[in-house]
Amino acid sequence: MSAPTVAAPVDAEQAGRRVEEVLDRLGASGDPAAATAAEELVRTLMDFYGAGLARILHLLSSAPGEPSAGLLGDELVASLLVLHDLHPExxxxxxxxxxxxxxxxxxxxxxxxxxxxxxxxxxxxxxxxxxxxxxxxxxxxxxxxxxxxxxxxxxxxxxxxxxxxxxxxxxxxxxxx
CATH class of the missing domain: 3.30.300.130 (Fe-S cluster assembly (FSCA))
Structure with missing residues (x-):
């Protein structure tokens, strides 16, 4: 069995700005079909990850104790929960x-x-x-x-x-x- 991999730290604010920059570039490219497809892709991925986060919160809330407390204190997780309107606070x-x-x-x-x-x-x-x-x-x-x-x-x-x-x-x- 291989050792678990650890994801590189992500700056949520910087990642959000990067997505906006890419969408702006595609919008300015003059190809409206490409810009529309890119925005649809971002919305679909947001829906997908939002559903996954909602499921995680549901599973954590049904677990004994309060395992979500550590998640709510993490900047990256908290920003994702707020972004998807899932933050319980x-x-x-x-x-x-x-x-x-x-x-x-x-x-x-x-x-x-x-x-x-x-x-x-x-x-x-x-x-x-x-x-x-x-x-x-x-x-x-x-x-x-x-x-x-x-x-x-x-x-x-x-x-x-x-x-x-x-x-x-x-x-x-x-x-x-």
Whole structure:
């Protein structure tokens, strides 16, 4: 019996962009029949793999314990489940899972605008080292959300307001005690 093979890691976001690029090239080639056939092929493969993923989820959900927890935490599997509208967690739970994966930025969800796909988050005071920029937090959040919650298309990071200045209380002047 041969040793099991391990698939090479796949960047789901990059693979999606590549499929779009190929379809765009075929569309621009001037051959509408080829472009239509390519789009039909992609739809058919999506349906095929989606049915397989649905079957896997069904089989896992009927197994004792909670074997799907590891799958839901995997970026590639989570993005495939979302792509096929099979992810068992709701959007807010998936957003929380994604932000939890970038703990060093300590982000709290404020609001989500469904129309624009913009998620507003607040960077908690005391999160991380305090030296990171909002741009770093935004980039980290967007990267995590791309897999777990692709309906989030932009992230706005607010910094938590700084509290009032610390009032220093010194010793009483001499003779007032």
């Amino acid at each position: 709701d959007r807010d739970t998936r957003i929380a899972r994604a932000l939890d994966s970038v703990r060093e930025h300590a982000l709290d969800v404020m609001t989500f605008d469904e129309e624009s796909g913009t998620l507003r988050v607040r960077a908690r005071a005391g999160g991380g080292c305090g030296c990171g920029s909002g741009a770093d937090a935004r980039q980290a959040a967007e990267a995590a959300l791309a897999c777990f919650a692709p309906e989030v298309r932009a992230v706005d990071v607010e910094t938590a307001p700084v509290g009032p200045p610390l009032l220093q209380i010194g010793t009483a002047p001499t003779g007032t005690r």
